[in-house]
Amino acid sequence: MKKLFNGIVWMLLSGCLLSCSNSKRISAEDTAWNTADSIRQLIIAPVFKNVDFKITDYGAGLDSNIKSTEAFRNAIEACHQNGGGRVIVPKGTFLTGPIHLKSNVNLHLEDGSRIVFSRDIDDYKPLVFSRWEGMECMNYSPLIYAYEQENIAITGNGILDGNANNDYWWPWKAKKEYGWKEGMPNQLAAVKKLTQQVKDLVPARERIHGDGSYLRPPFIQPYLSKNILIADVKIINAPFWNINPVLCENVTVRNVKVVTHGPNNDGCDPESCKNVLITGCYFDTGDDCIAIKSGRNEDGRNIARPAENHIIENCEMKDGHGGVVIGSEISGGARNIFAQNLIMDSPNLDRILRLKTSSLRGGVIENVYMRNVEVGTYKEAAILCDMFYEKPGDFMPTIKNITVENLNIKQGGKFGVLINAYEESPVENLKVINSTINGVKIPVQSNHTKNMVFENVEINGELIDLSKIDKSVKGEFEKF
Structure with a gap:
């Protein structure tokens, strides 16, 4: 009886520990999206x-x-x-x-x-x-x-x-x-x-x-x-970028349709803005669908207004250089960027989530969260962190705290996850959770990361073991 009692106690204690452990993991993700809900309350459309x-x-x-x-x-x-x-x-x-x-x-x-x-x-x-x-x-x-x-x-x-x-x-x-x-x-x-x-x-x-x-x-x-x-x-036939609020606060872009395939025809580029909601929109563009920015080089650093508190949701992306993009004019930094419930599908869509910067730009990109994204197909990379988008300079960029959850891709392009970073500034705390990517040539290629985590990530039908992937990508970095 004593053994049975001790066994029951151990089972209850183990269950409690497991439950507490799971709640910690869940609460870590939920906390971020609770922040998004708080930001949403600050974004009020004018009347x-x-x-x-x-x-x-x-x-x-x-x-x-x-x-x-x-x-x-x-x-x-x-x-x-x-x-x-x-x-x-x-x-x-x-x-x-x-x-x-x-x-x-x-x-x-x-x-x-x-x-x-x-x-x-x-x-x-x-x-x-x-x-x-x-x-x-x-x-x-x-x-x-x-x-x-x-x-x-x-x-x-x-x-x-x-x-x-x-x-x-x-x-x-x-x-x-x-x-x-x-x-x-x-x-x-x-x-x-x-x-x-x-x-x-x-x-x-x-x-x-x-x-x-x-x-x-x-x-x-x-x-x-x-x-x-x-x-x-x-919006059609744009000369240049389509929607480009600069140094603005409390911005809502809702149910807008952007169809234009000219040079630099980005769909929506909020720049150095705070509290931005982009919802229910359709993008079919000649450049990035959505590109979050904060100024180039000295202007971005001296004005020092980051892009912060952005929510992107319920949008559809077709052609474009990237679906959700941060950069490259990102010298003022970007933080608290949330993207959810998106549909992307085009052989002419290059990337799903793209972070592009350089040591000429500098700046800190942090706290980026993406979840619930359904993708038919894309061309190059599902998740791309690139610190060599422009020629090098003297301002080391930082990319950290990126979480992608429930990304489901039917037919991928060349790369699943591609990371090109500096050894002295690795991409930190990139987490991919509960995601499936099919049909890619190279599942993961990364040269410099710190605390990269995959949880239940399946690529080309196989559960990814990062310890093996990391060994396979040592050496010369292949650019697309």
Whole structure:
């Protein structure tokens, strides 16, 4: 009886210990997503007065060959001066120059409406204070712009058409597949000049670009603004990045559809922003679907505003360089990034989760959590941590605390997990849990990691034993 009693006690104690152990593991993951729930409570979409200002009442006409720039400007100003409301774009096609939003204004596109942006470069002057690939400068106005405004929105089921293609805007990239031919003007000299101006700490407002620089403007760029909503619209034919809030707080991007395959046609690039929700969106792009950024090189380090508290959920990604990407303009760092309930599927989607940086960029990428991702196929790597995206410099990057859970891939590309890091700055605390990747050529390749953990990870039908994988990847690192 005593032996039986002792056995029962041991069983109960063992069960308690096992339960406590499991609860610790579960609570560690749950704690992160509890943080995401707390962040969600901070992201509140702006609301607007129930007053409408229709652009046709301010001179906009249905002749799509005549610019309605002044009508947009006057309707927005009237709405702003009267305490806010909606600026209504009715059914029809309207040609315009850039649109500058002001506080308490919701630009609302009714069903059947389409805004087409002008190809007359003079319409995008005077130059405005902007960021171009993470570098501050004076450049052509973004197609839709706001500077130091609060409570602004772009909503409705209409179409925003950037009017870019291989005949206009895209050739400035200097790539033949986008219409450029030998002897045509391009951005290359200006990019080199701006990069040097940033390195030399030239004051940002003295970095004058525009005419002769050929730096394509982003599509939508609210700058130093708060309480932003972009919802339901479809965005096509962008000159450059599509949605690029910079140094903003409380941003919601909801049910937006981005379909554009030009150069650098990133879908949504929140840059140095805090408290961002991207939900229910569809991305089919010529570059990264979502790319989280915080400034390039000296600008990112000196301004020192990290990307933080981002939630990405319920989105679908088709073509693109990456589904969820952090970098490469990440010198200000990134932290508390959450992505869940995503669908990705395209042979032209290069990566699922991509962290790209370099010792030229520097910065700390930390606390990145992804879960519940269903993938049909992709091209190159499911999980990529790359510290050699750009040429080396003097600012060692850090990547740490990355957790991927419930990633299910039917037909993978070349790599399952690919890590290319510095020996003196290994990728720390990468954890992959309860995930299945099928059809990859190389399951795991990693050169420098610390505390990398796989729990119940199956690749090509085999449960992964990292101790064996680590031995198999010693030596020369194979780049894709």
